[in-house]
Amino acid sequence: MAAQETDQPLPQQDRFALAAEASQDGFWEWHLPSGTAWFSPRWQQISGFLTLELSADPDHWLTRVHPEDKPLLMADLRAVRAGKALRLRREHRLRHANGIYRWVLVRAIARHGEDGEVVRIAGSLTDTTDRRMTDPLTSLPNRLFFLDHLEQRMEEGRSRGDWNFAVVSLALDRFSMINEKLGYAGGDALLIHAAERLRQAIPAPSLPARLGGAGFLVCLEEISSREEAVGRVQQIHRQLHQTFAWRRERITPGHVFGIAKADAAYAHPEELMRDAESALVQARTSGPSADPVRIVCYSTGMRERALDQLRLEADLERAIAAGELILLYQPEIDLVTGRIIGFEALVRWQHPQRGMIPPSEFIPLAEETGLILPLGDCVLTEACRQLVTWREQASATGRNQENQKTRGQSGCDIDLRVSVNLSARQFSSLGLVERIEQILRQTSLAAGDLRLEVTETSLMSDADTALRTMRDLQNLGVGLHMDDFGVGYSSLHHLHRFPFDTLKIDRSFIGRIAEEKGGAEIVRTILDLARSLRMKVVAEGIETAHQAEQLRTMGCPFGQGYYFARPMTAATVSEMLVPAS
Template identity: 40%
Template sequence: MGRMRAEAALHGEAPIRVLIVDDSEDDAYLLRTELARRGLVVDCRRVDSALDMAAALAGQDWDLILSDHDMPGFDALAALDVLKRSGQDIPFIIHSGQIADRDAVSAMYDGVDDYICKGDYERLVPVIEREMRGLRARRAVRHADTRIQQLAYFDGLSALPNHHLFCNKVGDAIREHRERGRVPAGAVLVVDLDRFLRINASFGYEAGNDLLRQVGQRLRAGLGPEVVLARLGGDEFGVFLPGVNDRGSVEMLARWIVKSFDEPLLKDRVELFLTASVGIAMIPSDGEAVLDLLMNAETALGQVKRAGGNDLRFYERTMNAASAERLAMEADLRHAVERGELLIEYQPVISARHLRPVGAEALVRWLHPRLGRLPPDRFIPLADETGLIAELGAWVLCEAARQARAWLDAGHERVRVSVNVSAVQFSQPRLLEVVADALRRSALPPACLVLEITETSLMADVESAAGMLRALKNMGVQVAVDDFGTGYSSLSYLKRLPIDIIKIDKSFVRELCENDDDAAIVRAIIALAGSLRLATIAEGVESAGQAEVLRLAGCDFLQGFHFSRPTPAAQLVL
């Protein structure tokens, strides 16, 4: 409520809350009167000691602090120290006639925002307006920062932790046990709603979403505070019970989850009955890596589903059919390049101003001899884990560079090709050699190659990332931050990294025309990029309305199904 009121004050809808630090009640009254006479509506409170000021900062929200300098036992620098200890971002202005210019300049180096002589209201008013504009901009960035963190770590539908945060919490708990010299213990449960698609088919997606929210609330209300509950995606929920090694206790919890669905869920006063299946993986017997635990719990869950659902099952090592299939896929992937089973499709990148293609993103596909056409999310993680990504990534880079050279030779002078670089590739010094080799073989000008690197990869080790990016920039290639806003919670690192382009993640674009918060986030990202002289690409554009909102917001480039699905190079129109 306090932040909403402060934002309203910044827009002139409410008084500016001013904390006056002054030992004279008459001076404070005169200040309030003179500001009001000049059109500033203020709500003031006067304090004259460190104790009273600290209490005022703790008890209310303030937009501005105006401090006298020379007071009995208290001065402006002591007041500034009280503000710093509070940790709050509030403009601090010295309004005094008892401070030398030299001391005032020194105070501004220490953090004071400005110094105005008492009575000089003609100068004070524009300074207040300037500081309020700056405060509004900083709060807008913080709001965007918070929103990005929510999108990165929390599920927008249920408000529960998402898959990423769930994995972090499980991994942190396991590491903490190891660091204390203890054997990790706990259980990971995957809860899946049985035949949930029939709800969407019968009542619509909005009804389904409402029921998912109810399920999340019911589970959260019945689980203890030490239990981590997350929505992993779709109709799947994750439960982490830390510290337990007793299968009986875990089974009791899992049976409560199954039993909790005996009570109906309500939709428009209609009772709807659901059942749930639960797969369980124990720590450490079923693994100590988060993804292994989830995979094993999913394997056990599959056994429950095949048996009809509405039950629970612990993982057993005999449930390894999926693992065998995965090993077979790894073996096939090792020969995919030499057998010519990989192909690249290109999705055009469109100039928002001219609505013409200016380049394309290269997207690899695998024509598996047995499983058919596979998208990258089916085999790139496997390639990363097994080390095959080095060969696969080098092939994609060379093919994309060769194709871009062909487009240049055909007369498309300004075309650029974008290639995704996985986290594993980016962490390997050999990437520089691979990029240089692709440019040399294709004779492609380096400026025509854009390397897309996920935000998570960059932030895993900022200093190392900065060094790799500088080396790539020295080669002349361009660098784009892919999936911006989903992998890290702070925008401040952008200015430390030598990048050229920000790709706004499709999760922000999806509801751009319906969700004011997402629209505000997108505008904030575009404005931030502009201030850092970075270009912006919005991915996942699927409608003319989204494209128009992005164009008006100043986005430079657009990409998505609205313009073209990924297509073979021969069919791409540039």
């Protein structure tokens, strides 16, 4: 017959029993003089052992503590027994009756006899497995859980010869840029949304987990080949590739995937996870960042390339902090008069061991890691400072510059502009306009003397924000150039929508200007379009006198390229602008 509840206060013993039941903790007591122990029913549930299976010998249960955790727990117990510590608190792994380790938190207090010796240690046991094994943000299994699961799966592979599974490492592409735009709350909401989509896309027995940051892991079952793994990952991506709305913003993040197919050569789960991560690193650099999905399967040698990429990232961070990156300047020429009207600043990296590293290698790396923001600010600051320095040097000579001839040009004067390229990551970063305004103040350069070059890729991820940024820059007085015009998917649409004042015709069109199949007509059409929109034009990549003459005949006002001058150091430009007496 069930005990009847009353409205009377509970006796103290019953009150403690009710509180213990509510806490979901197990309780235990160790009586040192007799060497026996007592365990509560809840302790038995946590450990998985029934009363008849329990041993009263505490040392027997200490053998169930994970070998890696046992030394610290034993040291705590010795301190309590010796009277050096009154309380004990330690989280460790305890082997369950089913053979699987679970995380528990043990807390205890010592009681002393009349002689001052410890006679009793009593405490509680809390099952913390879910907290330790679950990602608190997304509620997916975490890396620790995934590692245990993968270890068991590999044991099955060794015992049954079943290696039909793969580990997939995936990440939201350019997440740090998205996080900057949405804020931390928006970034967390996106991760929760992505985790839910991933959970729906990956049914059991496959297992999704969160690695941390914008990274996730999947143990993908029933995979017999690399090709099958790629096909399954493509299906997963189709379910993940959804627009996410946060307040007034709408984001459609891309994804990158690295795949490592399991086989008997793998001895430890960490090796399989490492190779999936190496493939992910390769995927990040395998295609344009605007691609919605990039998938790479691990292959021999990829691990070394991934490590090399990580080393390069560390070197780049150091180089930015130490000011080791250099700027070169390529002149922009008035094609009618041959005079220099400005310079485009181009960043270069002279690595102390690897030599000159091209921008095509380190700029995507800087974009991916977020280093592009401090790098970009350094480039902007130095380019603006250098233009002011050139003007001061020219002024100090007491004269405007007369012609300092280079190949195909008749000279220059000090009424110059400087152009700086902005990456997609920079362009979408918070506070860009304010930072540029601050740099202009610091360097004493007028806003009208700065030109910012932006590619269409920078506009594609969030056109509304890009438009607001460009209008703010326009109001500031900064010039806006559409770089590489004509190579994008919707150049005319972007030209109509965004307030550019100058087009830079991509070098690929200039290289085909002499071809019979309409090369010149395409360039002529772009020039006519720019005139109708009252926009200036700069032709990039002019390499021959014939190209320069054709462009001049067509009415192209400005150009740059190796025909006029290769990119040069600031010192070389100074000598050209301010020749020695």
